[in-house]
Amino acid sequence: MTFKDLGLSDAILKAVEEKGYTKPSPIQEKAIPHILNGKDILASAQTGTGKTAGFTLPVLNYLVATKHPKYRPLRALVLTPTRELAAQVYENVREYSKYVNIKSAVIFGGVNAKPQIATLKRGVDILVATPGRLLDLHDQKAVSFKRIDVLILDEADRMLDMGFVRDINKIMSFMPVKRQNLMFSATFSKDIKQLAAGILRNPVEVETAPQNSTAKKVTHNVYQVDKGKKTEFTIKLIKDNNWKQVLIFTRTKHGANKLTKKLIQAGISSAAIHGNKSQGARTKALQNFKENSIKVLVATDIAARGLDIPLLPNVINFELPNVPEDYVHRIGRTGRAGAAGEAISLVCSEETEYQNEIEKLLKQKIKTTVVKGFEPTDTAPPKRAATSKKSFGKKKGGSNSGNSNKKRATETTSAQKRKPHFKENKPKPATGRGRSGAPKKKRY
Ligand code: ADP
Ligand code: MG
Numbered sequence: 001m002t003f004k005d006l007g008l009s010d011a012i013l014k015a016v017e018e019k020g021y022t023k024p025s026p027i028q029e030k031a032i033p034h035i036l037n038g039k040d041i042l043a044s045a046q047t048g049t050g051k052t053a054g055f056t057l058p059v060l061n062y063l064v065a066t067k068h069p070k071y072r073p074l075r076a077l078v079l080t081p082t083r084e085l086a087a088q089v090y091e092n093v094r095e096y097s098k099y100v101n102i103k104s105a106v107i108f109g110g111v112n113a114k115p116q117i118a119t120l121k122r123g124v125d126i127l128v129a130t131p132g133r134l135l136d137l138h139d140q141k142a143v144s145f146k147r148i149d150v151l152i153l154d155e156a157d158r159m160l161d162m163g164f165v166r167d168i169n170k171i172m173s174f175m176p177v178k179r180q181n182l183m184f185s186a187t188f189s190k191d192i193k194q195l196a197a198g199i200l201r202n203p204v205e206v207e208t209a210p211q212n213s214t215a216k217k218v219t220h221n222v223y224q225v226d227k228g229k230k231t232e233f234t235i236k237l238i239k240d241n242n243w244k245q246v247l248i249f250t251r252t253k254h255g256a257n258k259l260t261k262k263l264i265q266a267g268i269s270s271a272a273i274h275g276n277k278s279q280g281a282r283t284k285a286l287q288n289f290k291e292n293s294i295k296v297l298v299a300t301d302i303a304a305r306g307l308d309i310p311l312l313p314n315v316i317n318f319e320l321p322n323v324p325e326d327y328v329h330r331i332g333r334t335g336r337a338g339a340a341g342e343a344i345s346l347v348c349s350e351e352t353e354y355q356n357e358i359e360k361l362l363k364q365k366i367k368t369t370v371v372k373g374f375e376p377t378d379t380a381p382p383k384r385a386a387t388s389k390k391s392f393g394k395k396k397g398g399s400n401s402g403n404s405n406k407k408r409a410t411e412t413t414s415a416q417k418r419k420p421h422f423k424e425n426k427p428k429p430a431t432g433r434g435r436s437g438a439p440k441k442k443r444y
Pocket of ligand 2: 051052155
């Protein structure tokens with residue numbers, strides 16, 4: 001099967017060829033013919049499988065084929081949950097429409113609206129947007145949805161999570177009822193199906209991977225580490241393994257900032273990306289990361305979806321997400337395009353429940369390891385914050401400065417220096433207690 005076999009026009013094929021794609025990906029092969037036939041679809045495929053081209057190519061094909069010679073009303077709208085994703089999809093739209101007379105634009109919040117309004121005024125065929133800013137501009141009458149023929153919801157599951165349903169419904173209320181609706185998602189949840197039922201008409205369901213499956217070549221590893229030791233552990237992980245490009249997820253924005261600061265202090269170039277950062281800072285962080293001018297990108301889940309960071313070898317969950325599907329999304333950032341990847345999660349006692357839920361979703365147990373020198377001492381439920389205030393990354397020898405009595409009972413230590421990649425102790429259940437043996441020496 002080639003792109004030509006799918007029935008796309010020559011001008012679009014040319015752009016695809018320039019991108020270097022030799023054949024359609026499975027989701028493209030399945031979805032494109034239905035979209036060209038004007039069907040509504042609900043498509044699910046794991047991240048990194050080319051969903052963007054899956055909807056962009058046939059929609060462009062349609063727009064070209066049905067273009068009015070004089071007018072350029074807005075006829076296709078792609079909604080995405082995040083600004084980064086909007087920018088990325090738009091970039092794709094531009095590339096694929098290089099050889100056709102189709103105008104595209106992108107709209108998202110956090111930046112000046114004036115240029116966006118001006119662009120819309122000049123006429124746009126296909127618009128990529130985040131819901132909030134789009135509604136603002138619609139209120140200001142800068143954009144009309146009256147001639148929309150195709151609505152695309154990208155990362156629909158994420159839109160749901162982020163509470164965009166009302167915005168989406170509102171936007172749709174301004175559109176003609178008769179239109180084509182395309183929904184793309186990495187996972188299929190009950191909620192997604194419900195949302196789909198309210199939007200799509202007689203949809204074709206297209207799926208290419210088992211539900212919620214994660215890329216085959218990704219290895220999963222859990223390290224049991226106390227909460228207060230995670231930063232130190234992360235630094236060690238990156239340094240010992242000499243990792244060059246690591247994406248780290250934290251649960252909170254504050255946590256992302258804090259970790260980033262510590263990493264930088266430890267000499268690891270890093271930046272944080274999350275919702276409180278200005279758009280400029282977010283774009284720059286992502287760009288620097290892609291270009292390898294920083295080693296680590298610390299992100300909240302907002303950055304988890306849809307970002308196209310090719311061939312990312314390592315993802316670390318500094319904390320486990322409390323929604324198990326988010327785990328699938330996060331680690332969708334590694335092992336892309338068939339490359340091998342490693343997903344590491346640092347799990348403290350209060351997170352073991354999350355791990356259980358994730359394992360249930362994945363239908364597999366994740367290898368769980370305790371590393372010498374980092375044996376967990378906290379027990380669930382969470383105690384007061386761990387006492388350890390050591391400055392990390394200095395690798396001082398000598399005794400543990402944490403000194404809490406609680407710790408003593410479990411402090412078995414290595415007799416030797418740690419090897420890279422962690423000659424671990426043994427898989428342990430939650431508490432990691434009750435080990436004894438080796439004479440007490442240094443901690444890491
Ligand atoms: P998804 O939305 O499914 O997560 P993307 O659309 O972001 O995936 O595509 C992931 C990567 O795969 C991008 O770098 C894209 O350029 C590339 N890609 C898309 N289609 C093909 C194809 N047919 N052949 C090779 N690479 C492709
Ligand atoms: Mg995508």
